[in-house]
Amino acid sequence: xxxxxxxxxxxxxxxxxxxxxxxxxxxxxxxxxxxxxxxxxxxxxxxxxxxxxxxxxxxxxxxxxxxxxxxxxxxxxxxxxxxxxxxxxxxxxxxxxxxxxxxxxxxxxxxxxxxxxxxxxxxxxxxxxxxxxxxxxxxxxxxxxxxxxxxxxxxxxxxxxxxxxxxxxxxxxxxxxxxxxxxxxxxxxxxxxxxxxxxxxxxxxxxxxxxxxxxxxxxxxxxxxxxxxxxxxxxxxxxxxxxxxxxxxxxxxxxxxxxxxxxxxxxxxxxxxxxxxxxxxxxxxxxxxxxxxxxxxxxxxxxxxxxxxxxxxxxxxxxxxxxxxxxxxxxxxxxxxxxxxxxxxxxxxxxxxxxxxxxxxxxxxxxxxxxxxxxxxxxxxxxxxxxxxxxxxxxxxxxxxxxxxxxxxxxxxxxxxxxxxxxxxxxxxxxxxxxxxxxxxxxxxxxxxxxxxxxxxxxxxxxxxxxxxxxxxxxxxxxxxxxxxxxxxxxxxxxxxxxxxxxxxxxxxxxxxxxxxxxxxxxxxxxxxxxxxxxxxxxxxxxxxxxxxxxxxxxxxxxxxxxxxxxxxxxxxxxxxxxxxxxxxxxxxxxxxxxxxxxxxxxxxxxxxxxxxxxxxxxxxxxxxx
Numbered sequence: 001x002x003x004x005x006x007x008x009x010x011x012x013x014x015x016x017x018x019x020x021x022x023x024x025x026x027x028x029x030x031x032x033x034x035x036x037x038x039x040x041x042x043x044x045x046x047x048x049x050x051x052x053x054x055x056x057x058x059x060x061x062x063x064x065x066x067x068x069x070x071x072x073x074x075x076x077x078x079x080x081x082x083x084x085x086x087x088x089x090x091x092x093x094x095x096x097x098x099x100x101x102x103x104x105x106x107x108x109x110x111x112x113x114x115x116x117x118x119x120x121x122x123x124x125x126x127x128x129x130x131x132x133x134x135x136x137x138x139x140x141x142x143x144x145x146x147x148x149x150x151x152x153x154x155x156x157x158x159x160x161x162x163x164x165x166x167x168x169x170x171x172x173x174x175x176x177x178x179x180x181x182x183x184x185x186x187x188x189x190x191x192x193x194x195x196x197x198x199x200x201x202x203x204x205x206x207x208x209x210x211x212x213x214x215x216x217x218x219x220x221x222x223x224x225x226x227x228x229x230x231x232x233x234x235x236x237x238x239x240x241x242x243x244x245x246x247x248x249x250x251x252x253x254x255x256x257x258x259x260x261x262x263x264x265x266x267x268x269x270x271x272x273x274x275x276x277x278x279x280x281x282x283x284x285x286x287x288x289x290x291x292x293x294x295x296x297x298x299x300x301x302x303x304x305x306x307x308x309x310x311x312x313x314x315x316x317x318x319x320x321x322x323x324x325x326x327x328x329x330x331x332x333x334x335x336x337x338x339x340x341x342x343x344x345x346x347x348x349x350x351x352x353x354x355x356x357x358x359x360x361x362x363x364x365x366x367x368x369x370x371x372x373x374x375x376x377x378x379x380x381x382x383x384x385x386x387x388x389x390x391x392x393x394x395x396x397x398x399x400x401x402x403x404x405x406x407x408x409x410x411x412x413x414x415x416x417x418x419x420x421x422x423x424x425x426x427x428x429x430x431x432x433x434x435x436x437x438x439x440x441x442x443x444x445x446x447x448x449x450x451x452x453x454x455x456x457x458x459x460x461x462x463x464x465x466x467x468x469x470x471x472x473x474x475x476x477x478x479x480x481x482x483x484x485x486x487x488x489x490x491x492x493x494x495x496x497x498x499x500x501x502x503x504x505x506x507x508x509x510x511x512x513x514x515x516x517x518x519x520x521x522x523x524x525x526x527x528x529x530x531x532x533x534x535x536x537x538x539x540x541x542x543x544x545x546x547x548x549x550x551x552x553x554x555x556x557x558x559x560x561x562x563x564x565x566x567x568x569x570x571x572x573x574x575x576x577x578x579x580x581x582x583x584x585x586x587x588x589x590x591x592x593x594x595x596x597x598x599x600x601x602x603x604x605x606x607x608x609x610x611x612x613x614x615x616x617x618x619x620x621x622x623x624x625x626x
Contacts, residue, residue, distance in 0.1 A: 001122070006069050006326055008391075008493070010381065010548060011115050011378060012287050021077070025085060025521075025625075029177060036285045036546070037264055039460075040113065051223035062161055062162055062164050062165065062166070062613070063162070063165060063345065063610070064161070064162055064163075064165065064616070065160070065161050065162075065163050065190070065192070065538070065612075066157065066158050066159075066160055066161075066181060067158035067159045067160075067161065067192065067500045068097060068100075068158055069095075069097040069158075069587075070095040070097055070103060070195065070339055070340070070584055070587060071193070071582035071584050071587055071588035071589065071590070072178070072192060072194070072339070072582050072583050072584060073093075073095065073339045073582070073583065073584045073587075074093070074243065074244075074339055074584075075112065075178070075194075075240060075241065075511075075583045075625070075626075076158075076159050076161065076178070076192065076583075076612075076615070077093060077158055077159050077192055077222070077339075077621075078095065078096075078097040078158040078166045079095070079096045079097040079099065079100060079155055079156070079157055079158050080093045080094060080095055080097075080151040080155065080156060080158070080339075081093065081094050081096050081111055081114065081125055081155050081156070081342070082153055082156070083114050083116075083123055083151060083153050083250075084151050084152045084153075085116040085118065085119060085121060085123055085126060085151070085250070086121070086123055086149040086187060086256065087116065087119050087123075087149070087252040087253075087254060088116060088118050088119040088121070088250040088251055089250050089254040090116055090117070090118040090247065090250040090337075090498040092114070092116060092117055092118075093339055093384075094095055094115075094125075094338065094341055094342040095111070095116030095337055095339050095340055095342045095587070096111040096155040096339075096342055097158070098111065098157060098342060098343070098344045099111055104502060106509075108156075109344045109345060110126060110129055110210055110344070110345045110367075111126075111155060111342040111343065111345070112124060112125055112126040112130055112133070112343055112344075112345045113125060113126075113130070113141045113142060113146075113341075113342070113464075114338065114341045114342050114343065115141075115337065115338050115341040116279060116338065117244060117245075117338035117359070118246060118247055118250050118251070118252075118305070119162050119251075119252035119255060119306070119570060120305050120306050120308075120311070121143065121252065121306075121311055122141050122142060122143050122146060122308065122311070122341075123146065123149075123151050124142055124149075124150040124151070124493055124624070125150070125152060125153040125230065126150075126152065126345070127130075127147055127150040127235055129151065129345045130142060130147050130150065130426075131147060132145070132345075133345060134147070134156050134373040140348075140545060141343040142313045143312050143315055144309065144311075144316055145218070145315040145318075145319070146169055152325070152326065154458075154518030156618070158343055159615065159617070159618070159621060160193075160615065160616055160617035160618075161578065161612050161613070161616070161625060162612075162613045162614050162616055163180050163610040163611065163612050164610050164611050164613050165235055165609055165610035166610070167610055167611035167613075168608055168610065168611065169372070170336045171590070173195055173198070173578060173608070173611070174195070175195060175196060175197075175198055175231065175610075176194060176195065176196070176233055176237045177194070177195045177611055178193070178194050178195075178197050178611070178612040178625050178626075179193070179194075179578075179580075179608065179609075179610065179611050179612065180605075180608075180609040180610055180611075180612060181193075181578075181580070181603045181607045181608050181609055182297045182609065183607075184594060184599055184600050184602070184603060184604070184607060185598060185599035186294065189567040189578070190609065191347040192348075192612065193580035193581055193582050193588070193590050193593055194580065194581055194582065194583060195578055195579070196210050196231070196561060196579050196580070196581050197304060197565045197577075197579025197580075197602070198565065198578065198579075199565055199566075199576040199577055199578070199590070199605060200565060200566060201563070201564075201565040202216075202218070202220060202563070202564050202565070203231075203562070203563045203565065203579060204223070204226065204228055204394070204560055204561065204563075205507050205508075205509040205561045205563075205592070206223050206228070206509060206558060206560040206563050207365075207438065207519070207558055208363060208365060208367075208504070208505075208507055208508070209230050209231075209444060209504075209507065209582075210230070210231040210336070210507060211228035211229060211230050211432070211574070212228065212229045212230075212231055213226055213227070213228045213230065213500045213562070214222040214227040214228060214229060214513055215227055215475050217379040218562055219562045221415075222553065222557075223558060223559070223560035224470075224556065224557070224558075225234055225623025226560075230466070231442040232443075232445065232446050232463065233443060233444055234626055235287060235448055235455050236437075237394070237459050238441055238443045238444075238504075239439075239450075239626075240626035241504070241505050241583060241626075242369050242443075242502035242503065242505050242529075243335075243337070243502055243504070243505065244305070244439075244501075244502050244503065245333055245336075245368075245501040245502055245503050246263065246301070246303070246499045246500070246501045247499075248263070248284075248285055248497075248498075248499040248500070249285055249498060249499075251283070251284060251285070254314055255306060255311075255314055256495070258313070258314045258318070258324040258326065258519060259323070259324060259326060260304075260306060260310075260314075260326060260328055261302075261304055261328050262280075263301055263302055263303070263304055264280075264284070264300070264301050264499060265289065265299070265300065265302070265513065266278040266297070266298070266299055266300075267298040267299065267479065267483065267486065268301035268477070268479075269302075276297050277289045277290060277292045277297040277489070278297060278298075278299045278489075285497055285499075286495060286496065286497035287299055287487075287495070287496050288370070288493075288495045288496075289489045289492070289493070289494055290493055291377075291378065291380075291381060291489070291491055291492050291493035291494075292356060292491070293490075293491050294490075294491075294607070295490065296382070296384060296488040296489065296490040297488065297529075298386075298486050298488045299486065299487045299488070299496070300479060300483045300485065300486040300487075300488070301483065301484065301485040301486070301499075301501060302330040302479070302482060302483050303330060303331050303333050303482075303484075304328050304329070304330050305329070305331065306328075307327070307538060307542070308538065309327075309493075309538075310324075310326050310327060311326075311327050313326055314326075320376055320521075327543070329546050329548070330482040331366050331501055331542065331545040331546045332365075332472055332481055332482065332545045333364070333366075333368065333484060333501075334363055334364055334541075334545055335362070335363045335365050335367060335503070335506035335585070335586070336360050336361030337361070337507075337584060337586060339359070339583065339584065339614065340358065340360070340586060340587050342408050347407035350492045354428070358419040360541070361509065361523050361541070361545075362518060362520075362540075362541050362545075363506050363518075363519055364472055364481070364486075364555065365503040365504060366388075366389035366390055366441045366442075366469070366472070366481065366543065367389065367439065367441075367442060367444065367502070367503060367504035367591055367602075368389070368441070368442060368484060368485060368501060368502070368503055368504075369387075369439065369442075369443070369503070369504075370385055370387060370438075370439070370440050370441075370485050370499075370500075370501060371437075371438070371439045371499075371500040371501075371502070372385075372438055372487065372496050372497070372498060372499045372500075373435065373436070373437055373438075373497050373498040374430075374436050374437075374438055374495070374496050375388070375433070375434075375435045375436075375494070375495040375497075376400060376430070376432070376433055376434055376435075376436070376492065376493070376495045377493035377494070377495075378400075378432075378433065378484065378492065379400060379401055379431075379432040379433065379493075380400060380401060380491055380551060381400050381490055381491035381492025381493070382398060382399055382488075382489070382490040382491065382492060383397070383398040383400060383430070383487075383488070383489060383492055383494060384396070384398070384486075384487070384488035384489075384490070385397075385438065385440040385486075385487060385488075386399045386485065386486035386487070386488060387440065387441075387442045387485060388466070388479075388480055388481055388483070388484040388485070388486075389469055389481070389484070390468075390470055390472060390473060390481065391469060391471075391473030391474070391478075391480045391481065392410055392467060392469045393406075393409070393410055393542065394407075394409055394410055394447055395408050395409075396405075396440050397405070398428065398430045398431065398448070400431065400432065400492055401431070401432075403427055403428050403429060403430055403431030403432075403433065404425055404426070404427060404428070405425065405426050405456065406423050406424070406425045407423055407424045407425075407428065407429075407447050407449075407451060407458065408423050408460055409464060411465065414463075414465055414467070415461070415465075415615065416461070416463065416464070416465055417465065418465045421460065422460060423460075424447075424458035424460040424461070424462050425458060425459055425460075426457060426458040426459065428449075428451050428455045428456055429451055429452065430451060436451055436452060437452050438450070438451060439449075439452065439453070443468075443504045444504070445463060445465070445466065446462055446463040446464070447462040447463075448462065448465075448519065448588065455605060469554040470557060471551055472487065472548075472551050473548075475549070481488045482548075484591070485501055495585065505583050505585065506585060507581055507585050507592075508592075508593055509558070509559045509560050509561045509584045509592070510559075510561075510593070511561060511593070511595065512593050512595065512596055517585075517586050518559070519558045519559045520544075520554060520558065520559070521557045521558065521559055521599075522553065522554060522557060523541075523544060523550065523553070523554045524543055524544060525540055525541065525542035525544055530577050557591060558607075561592060562580055563580055563591065563595075563601060563602075565577045565602055567579070569592070576604065576605040577602035577604070577605075578605070578608075579591045579601065579602055580603055591603075612625040
């Protein structure tokens with residue numbers, strides 16, 4: 001889920017808590033406080049209200065549930081650890097549901113490390129057990145020197161949610177709802193997933209998206225030849241389901257001191273800032289352009305992430321005083337889930353890969369979202385936000401004199417029938433001097449724009465047909481999918497900061513027959529290609545995400561799954577069927593994996609329990625479930 005600046009991170013809350021402790025009353029004062037009649041009355045009232053609420057919840061068909069696992073992460077979190085990255089300071093969560101046997105609910109292991117999604121540093125969360133691992137000769141998951149900067153963290157239970165068991169009595173379940181149901185193969189067991197398939201659907205999972213197929217028997221055709229229509233998420237679901245890729249507020253100082261390139265830079269990268277106009281402040285968190293005339297000057301993002309070996313080199317170079325031998329290479333943005341990086345002690349087997357390859361992002365994701373804060377000086381010029389998918393540029397351009405925003409795809413636009421159409425335009429508050437919070441997304445073949453948290457309404461539909469851009473592209477001049485996010489200025493004085501990039505959920509088209517959760521039919525990451533060691537997995541993933549010459553071969557032929565949600569014949573009892581998928585696709589046991597001889601992939605209406613409404617615990621995570 002995208003992190004907003006209005007929400008305080010765990011790191012900030014801890015700092016506030018520490019400050020409060022220094023100002024708290026003495027023990028004697030605390031005792032006197034709780035002995036006062038007002039304190040006692042408030043305590044009694046709180047207990048009475050709690051019982052009353054519990055009674056009302058049960059009476060009005062609402063019930064509390066605990067999320068046990070991370071199959072819906074980061075939307076809903078199971079047992080987990082909160083981690084503050086010791087290198088960049090980013091606060092993130094890693095799954096700890098592996099610690100508990102889901103059948104007996106007994107603790108069987110400890111999570112001792114996790115990888116930061118921002119700087120990719122592996123942090124030790126239990127120094128004592130980390131030292132024991134190293135003594136036993138396990139080189140991973142810790143980088144050199146990790147124990148010296150250990151960030152201790154204990155595991156917490158999963159989110160608590162309120163579920164309305166009456167919701168579907170008044171209205172039918174809706175696509176993209178988060179719902180609770182009894183598992184089809186074991187009706188006494190409760191599951192929580194996202195509802196993606198409705199009765200009568202003929203669905204297809206392909207290239208990470210959900211499609212409605214427009215043919216009776218699509219399974220007899222190659223996936224790329226099937227006529228299909230993407231199922232688009234509503235705007236509120238787009239925001240809630242977005243997965244963080246990079247937050248420029250958090251920088252790993254040691255990494256950049258060792259010579260690692262910055263991700264946000266003037267474009268082309270070889271351009272001198274003086275010629276381009278974009279200048280970074282000393283922190284590299286904020287950028288400014290003074291409003292030079294002529295062509296649009298671009299500031300662009302490249303996904304240059306350090307590997308496990310790169311971090312080792314940084315630590316060794318710091319200790320020896322010698323230059324680090326680093327290998328920075330731009331790569332495609334992938335479906336990485338730092339949440340799935342929790343390393344379990346004791347390890348499952350020697351030199352175990354620190355996480356399943358699928359969990360750390362082997363699939364390219366082209367559906368992206370840019371969030372930033374823009375400060376505008378003056379009333380002239382234009383501001384442009386740019387997202388690239390499959391070599392095509394999806395752009396939103398603001399006229400800062402009028403506030404009008406226009407959308408285009410490589411300079412034009414298309415209607416749903418594929419015909420060239422007028423560009424959609426909208427009146428926005430982005431007019432003249434001021435500070436604005438902008439969010440621009442390209443999800444499910446639809447462009448969406450928010451200004452100061454308000455969704456902008458365009459005069460024409462902002463959805464577009466399939467453009468055949470499902471293979472990544474890049475060249476030295478354009479950058480393409482290796483420089484997929486940009487901010488441009490044409491004659492405008494602009495400051496930008498608080499830059500965040502997020503991606504859409506990527507649903508992996510896996511099945512019970514596959515050895516590995518992978519969409520590739522061919523190449524080093526194909527299910528039939530065994531990869532045994534962590535180094536082999538690292539190398540294979542890097543090759544797929546960086547080798548431009550092989551992209552047409554690997555991405556042109558992707559696996560697909562088909563699901564027919566048709567009602568039973570009239571002679572049988574009328575029973576609706578629904579399809580359930582988890583937001584954390586690599587780690588979700590959902591409809592994709594239930595299609596066996598003993599279990600149907602669908603959920604029948606009689607197994608529905610209700611719709612998830614709100615997370616009520618922990619207090620730092622309270623919000624409506626979307």
